[in-house]
Amino acid sequence: MRVLGIETSCDETGVAVYDSERGLLAHTLYSQVAVHAEYGGVVPELASRDHVRKLLPLIREVMNGAGVTVKDIDGVAYTSGPGLIGALMVGASVGRSLAYAWQVPAVGVHHMEGHLLAPMLEDNPPAFPFVALLVSGGHTQLIEVQGIGQYRILGESVDDAAGEAFDKAAKMLDLDYPGGPEIAKLAQSGDPGRFRFPRPMTDRPGLDFSFSGLKTYTLNTISAHRGDHGLPDDQTMADIACAFQEAVVDTLAIKCRRALEQTGLATLVIAGGVSANTRLREKLSLSLAKVNGEVFYARHEFCTDNGAMIAYAGCRRLMAGQREGLAIRALPRWAMDTLPPLAEV
Ligand code: KG4
Numbered sequence: 586m587r588v589l590g591i592e593t594s595c596d597e598t599g600v601a602v603y604d605s606e607r608g609l610l611a612h613t614l615y616s617q618v619a620v621h622a623e624y625g626g627v628v629p630e631l632a633s634r635d636h637v638r639k640l641l642p643l644i645r646e647v648m649n650g651a652g653v654t655v656k657d658i659d660g661v662a663y664t665s666g667p668g669l670i671g672a673l674m675v676g677a678s679v680g681r682s683l684a685y686a687w688q689v690p691a692v693g694v695h696h697m698e699g700h701l702l703a704p705m706l707e708d709n710p711p712a713f714p715f716v717a718l719l720v721s722g723g724h725t726q727l728i729e730v731q732g733i734g735q736y737r738i739l740g741e742s743v744d745d746a747a748g749e750a751f752d753k754a755a756k757m758l759d760l761d762y763p764g765g766p767e768i769a770k771l772a773q774s775g776d777p778g779r780f781r782f783p784r785p786m787t788d789r790p791g792l793d794f795s796f797s798g799l800k801t802y803t804l805n806t807i808s809a810h811r812g813d814h815g816l817p818d819d820q821t822m823a824d825i826a827c828a829f830q831e832a833v834v835d836t837l838a839i840k841c842r843r844a845l846e847q848t849g850l851a852t853l854v855i856a857g858g859v860s861a862n863t864r865l866r867e868k869l870s871l872s873l874a875k876v877n878g879e880v881f882y883a884r885h886e887f888c889t890d891n892g893a894m895i896a897y898a899g900c901r902r903l904m905a906g907q908r909e910g911l912a913i914r915a916l917p918r919w920a921m922d923t924l925p926p927l928a929e930v
């Protein structure tokens with residue numbers, strides 16, 4: 586089965602064609618980073634308008650790149666949620682309408698299920714069951730995964746998501762949006778021994794996270810070291826970025842290991858934008874080696890938002906018989922543990 590996948594939940598327009606026999610045929614991504622840069626974060630209305638401008642040309646480009654025409658497409662998958670309502674509406678309206686016009690089935694995909702399954706696009710995919718850590722700009726969740734659609738939430742953030750914490754800390758350090766890669770870059774020249782930031786909620790049992798206290802701690806450290814121009818000197822900025830990143834990745838690694846111990850599983854899948862973080866990958870492989878665990882990621886470009894993960898997840902659900910009604914579904918909030926297991930669709 587050959588599926589066109591569309592992702593427009595936030596500030597990237599992603600399109601891909603996935604073939605269940607031949608794998609990923611083509612994919613492309615248009616990032617709106619430059620559109621939102623001067624505002625220091627995503628402006629929802631600008632995001633929607635830019636998706637409108639880019640989506641159809643990108644669909645044409647990807648279909649040409651994949652060497653397919655309309656009659657070669659067997660289904661259309663698009664992100665139905667969670668995300669920004671206006672942005673979701675663009676992808677869902679275009680996706681649902683194309684499927685109707687082409688007389689093929691459609692399926693609305695859960696964005697975080699897309700992230701979770703993205704490592705399946707790699708040559709050495711993880712096998713079920715596993716523990717997944719979903720770490721993006723909007724989510725930080727540990728999930729026990731028995732199969733597609735069989736999700737049990739083990740823990741989640743009670744306040745900010747890990748990616749959101751990276752973005753906010755970056756803003757305090759006057760770095761660009763998105764903040765994660767900027768902090769990671771700055772942290773490379775930081776001295777890890779200079780500051781030690783707290784590892785929130787690691788001293789008590791449980792698998793929930795909290796990152797808002799770390800944000801305040803970061804702000805207080807910046808304030809205590811302000812120089813003549815309002816910000817600390819360059820080396821101190823790098824030391825703070827380094828201490829912040831260490832605290833976040835340590836906290837995530839500690840909870841991942843705890844989740845594996847608690848479930849008795851040995852496989853960990855990390856997905857979502859923050860899973861692109863090199864330091865997190867280093868920490869996890871060290872930490873999991875001690876418990877004989879194995880960790881799987883998507884390639885870097887498929888850690889952040891993309892159309893390939895939506896085409897893949899949609900293909901699996903369409904092949905299992907799931908079908909979308911004619912309504913255009915866009916759900917800004919959508920709990921992942923309400924998704925139907927593949928066997929029941
Ligand atoms: O999955 P994603 O592209 O979009 C959402 O679904 O939210 O994740 C974006 C988040 C942003 O908060 C960004 O700062 C973070 O992922 N991120 C990173 C890195 N690359 C992206 N955080 C830490 N280190 C990175 N290398």
Ligand code: ZN
Nearest residue numbers: 721858889890
């Ligand atoms: Zn995402």
